[in-house]
Amino acid sequence: MKDFNVAILGCGTVGGGVARIMSELQEEISNRASRKINLRKIVELTPDSAAKRFSLPTDLFYGHGKNLTGEEAEHYIKEVLEAEDIDLVVETIGGSNDYIENLAVKVCEAKKHLVTANKALLAERGKAIFDTAKTNDVTVGFEAAVCGAIPIIKTIKESFTGDSIISLSGIMNGTSNYILSMMQNEGMEFEEALKLAQENGYAETDPTLDINGYDAGHKLVILLKLAFGVDIAMDELSIGGIENISREDIEFAEEINCKIKLICYAKKIDGKIYATVCPMMVKNSNFLSGVKGVTNAVRVVNKYSGKHILLGAGAGSFETASSIVADIVFAAKYSERGQVSYDKQSLDFIDASHFEFPYIMTFETADVPGITGLVTTSVGHQNINIDTVSHNRHKKDRATFSIATMPCTMLQIEKTIAEITNNNPDLLLSTPKVIPILY
Amino acid sequence: MKDFNVAILGCGTVGGGVARIMSELQEEISNRASRKINLRKIVELTPDSAAKRFSLPTDLFYGHGKNLTGEEAEHYIKEVLEAEDIDLVVETIGGSNDYIENLAVKVCEAKKHLVTANKALLAERGKAIFDTAKTNDVTVGFEAAVCGAIPIIKTIKESFTGDSIISLSGIMNGTSNYILSMMQNEGMEFEEALKLAQENGYAETDPTLDINGYDAGHKLVILLKLAFGVDIAMDELSIGGIENISREDIEFAEEINCKIKLICYAKKIDGKIYATVCPMMVKNSNFLSGVKGVTNAVRVVNKYSGKHILLGAGAGSFETASSIVADIVFAAKYSERGQVSYDKQSLDFIDASHFEFPYIMTFETADVPGITGLVTTSVGHQNINIDTVSHNRHKKDRATFSIATMPCTMLQIEKTIAEITNNNPDLLLSTPKVIPILY
Numbered sequence: 060m061k062d063f064n065v066a067i068l069g070c071g072t073v074g075g076g077v078a079r080i081m082s083e084l085q086e087e088i089s090n091r092a093s094r095k096i097n098l099r100k101i102v103e104l105t106p107d108s109a110a111k112r113f114s115l116p117t118d119l120f121y122g123h124g125k126n127l128t129g130e131e132a133e134h135y136i137k138e139v140l141e142a143e144d145i146d147l148v149v150e151t152i153g154g155s156n157d158y159i160e161n162l163a164v165k166v167c168e169a170k171k172h173l174v175t176a177n178k179a180l181l182a183e184r185g186k187a188i189f190d191t192a193k194t195n196d197v198t199v200g201f202e203a204a205v206c207g208a209i210p211i212i213k214t215i216k217e218s219f220t221g222d223s224i225i226s227l228s229g230i231m232n233g234t235s236n237y238i239l240s241m242m243q244n245e246g247m248e249f250e251e252a253l254k255l256a257q258e259n260g261y262a263e264t265d266p267t268l269d270i271n272g273y274d275a276g277h278k279l280v281i282l283l284k285l286a287f288g289v290d291i292a293m294d295e296l297s298i299g300g301i302e303n304i305s306r307e308d309i310e311f312a313e314e315i316n317c318k319i320k321l322i323c324y325a326k327k328i329d330g331k332i333y334a335t336v337c338p339m340m341v342k343n344s345n346f347l348s349g350v351k352g353v354t355n356a357v358r359v360v361n362k363y364s365g366k367h368i369l370l371g372a373g374a375g376s377f378e379t380a381s382s383i384v385a386d387i388v389f390a391a392k393y394s395e396r397g398q399v400s401y402d403k404q405s406l407d408f409i410d411a412s413h414f415e416f417p418y419i420m421t422f423e424t425a426d427v428p429g430i431t432g433l434v435t436t437s438v439g440h441q442n443i444n445i446d447t448v449s450h451n452r453h454k455k456d457r458a459t460f461s462i463a464t465m466p467c468t469m470l471q472i473e474k475t476i477a478e479i480t481n482n483n484p485d486l487l488l489s490t491p492k493v494i495p496i497l498y
Numbered sequence: 499m500k501d502f503n504v505a506i507l508g509c510g511t512v513g514g515g516v517a518r519i520m521s522e523l524q525e526e527i528s529n530r531a532s533r534k535i536n537l538r539k540i541v542e543l544t545p546d547s548a549a550k551r552f553s554l555p556t557d558l559f560y561g562h563g564k565n566l567t568g569e570e571a572e573h574y575i576k577e578v579l580e581a582e583d584i585d586l587v588v589e590t591i592g593g594s595n596d597y598i599e600n601l602a603v604k605v606c607e608a609k610k611h612l613v614t615a616n617k618a619l620l621a622e623r624g625k626a627i628f629d630t631a632k633t634n635d636v637t638v639g640f641e642a643a644v645c646g647a648i649p650i651i652k653t654i655k656e657s658f659t660g661d662s663i664i665s666l667s668g669i670m671n672g673t674s675n676y677i678l679s680m681m682q683n684e685g686m687e688f689e690e691a692l693k694l695a696q697e698n699g700y701a702e703t704d705p706t707l708d709i710n711g712y713d714a715g716h717k718l719v720i721l722l723k724l725a726f727g728v729d730i731a732m733d734e735l736s737i738g739g740i741e742n743i744s745r746e747d748i749e750f751a752e753e754i755n756c757k758i759k760l761i762c763y764a765k766k767i768d769g770k771i772y773a774t775v776c777p778m779m780v781k782n783s784n785f786l787s788g789v790k791g792v793t794n795a796v797r798v799v800n801k802y803s804g805k806h807i808l809l810g811a812g813a814g815s816f817e818t819a820s821s822i823v824a825d826i827v828f829a830a831k832y833s834e835r836g837q838v839s840y841d842k843q844s845l846d847f848i849d850a851s852h853f854e855f856p857y858i859m860t861f862e863t864a865d866v867p868g869i870t871g872l873v874t875t876s877v878g879h880q881n882i883n884i885d886t887v888s889h890n891r892h893k894k895d896r897a898t899f900s901i902a903t904m905p906c907t908m909l910q911i912e913k914t915i916a917e918i919t920n921n922n923p924d925l926l927l928s929t930p931k932v933i934p935i936l937y
Contacts, residue, residue: 080660080802208804213652218821223526346809364646366809367810368808370785371806377802381800381802385657
């Protein structure tokens, strides 16, 4: 069979890792695909530093190792798109804007397979890209876009095909999990842990998307489509971040045998998909509670085969790159037959605020007699069963009130808080924190 | 694309599960393969009970639901092999004998894809089958043969293709893990735990292969071939079982922050593969120590993407069947391109007795002064560094001696034991137990 030729656009942390692995493992990956796989060319604005960082020969780069202007890079990208002997293009430029979307679409229109680690692009603008790929009979590989090295995409796409997924839950953002782990295990405050994550290269200079849950949200949106055929925009998913998690919350979690984790959660109930991204109190008996640092993990419950866990590196240069190279091998091996076939269930998507979780609700109140009665009466008015109530951490004039509920909806919780606030305007001394409990 | 038609030979626990899932998920699996997948016919000696157990229509069975003689079954199997419209045969008869090997070969010769859960067959007689499949351009699916529902085969074959496996370790036999868990958590003796396993249907009436490590060995032999291209016979692999693990060993493991687990272990060092199956002291910090009951788990360390863990159900009717159905979908989707390509490294296989582990060695001695000196001197003679020594559990006239060593070979350990025995014929009051420690 004829050779399979690859071009890489963007040779940064991930693209450079792909180039390095492809050169180190060329014989192995060719054997695995039963055809020779070649890395033909790389388009990179600053090839000199990329070549040094990843020990790559400069003649792999367009421009023979000299820095490119934007115009020159555009010219070479056009050359890649027009080259008849390029079979697959790796997009590791990043970003989710019109330019990148157009580029990805053009790759598919040029009848070249596309492989990308760009989760934001696929979650926000995936439809045009997948549609174009389908029309042009090429494949889009995106194993690296969700949980880095963990092969969750191919596991759903190729291994769980004899089953039916009931629920997905996972720790899909390493930065936030690192921060929570440091708060948990080293007694750090949020800001301190974030600073350490940045110093260790685990968080971007602007860590917003990691902290506010949107990076995890991008991954969940991609998985929802793959696992359940649910096609939603980012703003249809309720997404919470970890910015308001305090040391006190972490300590409280410990008291009730939990760890606080940023959880991506999706469950099929009666043909509807409930999903959310938010910090949850994960019971110590749940595997996800023990996942520490930048590691990612996904827990899948299937109808026939039950519980599965996949754990591995969620990010990193070579870790992510290894997933991209696996996609290249897959495309080279199965070519036209590797098209993504999304699950064809036509399931309704329901924001998880309508879904029943047991919740932990905590807030500060004045430390006076009778308060437990006032609060629990309001809880009862909303038909919420209470699991446990505690009123402790007594300070001078206030105390922390925590209620663990039996499963109820966020709507019931919100009504409860409204009633408490309306009936007793001076009672709540802090905004209630509401966190679901994951068993 | 034309329909993809399947026949099942043997409708017991696993085959019946396959038939049931295929009928419940027919639309889904057809969508996933982008072609209609049909379960055409089943050959089963006692179709009536199978039909009842798995709610299958009797006209799916050859003979319309009446029991078949061996001769009739043979006739119908021949009909399957000759049927032009059967694309894939599921072999769920079981056993590793000439008859089953011939049958599997004949399926491939008839240019039909083969899917099987038969680990003993593939480990002991796989070569003829895979060779015939290759010659006839059909695929052999065997996801279900290793760790039931865990997709370790496809993960190695299709997802770790952009990487290089450094080591594999895992709990691959649910029965023995259930027994060890019951001894660990419920304080049971071996015999008691085995009896409970049999009562709960987790162990066969003859549990020999589960207990003596050979079932796990079959799985490791298959993985060695897939992951490293190492082709060995069962008798080339050192295989130990759990039959001699006592409550005392379990208690001792607890004292040193370990759990005893039956571990399949393989590691690549300097281009050589070291492998073994035996009970190991797994440090509590190692994920595998926490895997309880009949659950299986595999830990893979890759060169680029680091540590991966896959956990799931290792056995069970529908659990195993779901892996078989996934193989059917894969064959239907990728047909001729789904051939197993074994890793083409030509690596030497080294029995793990030449490999360095830290070991725990325990034995009873007379409880008299000077013994620690005698024993540790012999250990020193073999150039073994000692991590810890303890001489405790003092009974009337004897005590238990345990030595945790730094990494050394089994050969060194054996020489040590020989020296101790030769120099002090009355010193050892029990045969030393030697168990590697897994960090």
